[in-house]
Amino acid sequence: MSARKPAVARDSAPASGRAVALRAGWCWVAVVVLGAAAAVGFVSSSPVASAAALLFGLLLAALATAAAFMFSGRGWFLLGGFLLTAFYLGSVGVTSVGFLAAHGDRYRATAVSSECHHVKGGTACTARVDRPDGTLLAEDLSVKSRMKAGEKVAVVEDPAGIVAAHRADQLDPAALPLDLLLGVSAALLAGLFGWSAWLGVRRPLRR
Secondary structure (H helix, E strand, C coil): CCCCCCCCCCCCCCCCHHHHHHHHHHHHHHHHHHHHHHHHHHCECCHHHHHHHHHHHHHHHHHHHHHHHHHHCCCCHHHHHHHHHHHHHHHHHHHHHHHHHHHCEEEEEEEEEEEEEEECCEEEEEEEEECCCCCECCCCEEECCCCCCCCEEEEEECCCCCECCEEHHHCCCCCCCHHHHHHHHHHHHHHHHHHHHHHHHHCCCCC
């Protein structure tokens, strides 16, 4: 009776270049879409949404970094991936505030009440203000110093109510080419995932 030959262990075939490129592309799309949502949430008028968006943004940066590392196998992608993802998140946030500066509703608001708090490095003051039509602005407005009731302040408000309202003197619509900044940050992220995928396929590390 013939003995059975032991089964020979086979190494799993490496993923094709097309499959790796597709995965890298989907990772880029996920980071761009989810990162944009996190960045807009961070500059929103809700403190809870801002805190949640900050935590989600850090988690997303860590996941993007891990994905780039898995594609390439190179440890230096860990730092580059985190920094480029953080740069993209910051670019979306700055662009959102820039959009508010260019397209927000501008008006003179009237202070209803104001208070200041001691914080590390100085004092932070806020005010509750009324719009010209008499309705109260939902969120507290950051001001330079304590305001008296009835004082006026120039305000820029997001008509959609997403981005937090700012004082007009805090915003400069022509300060930066924000669309270019956003495009560059997204392109750098695409380059990160594309390069990591190319290295993993064309220049794999020996194990």
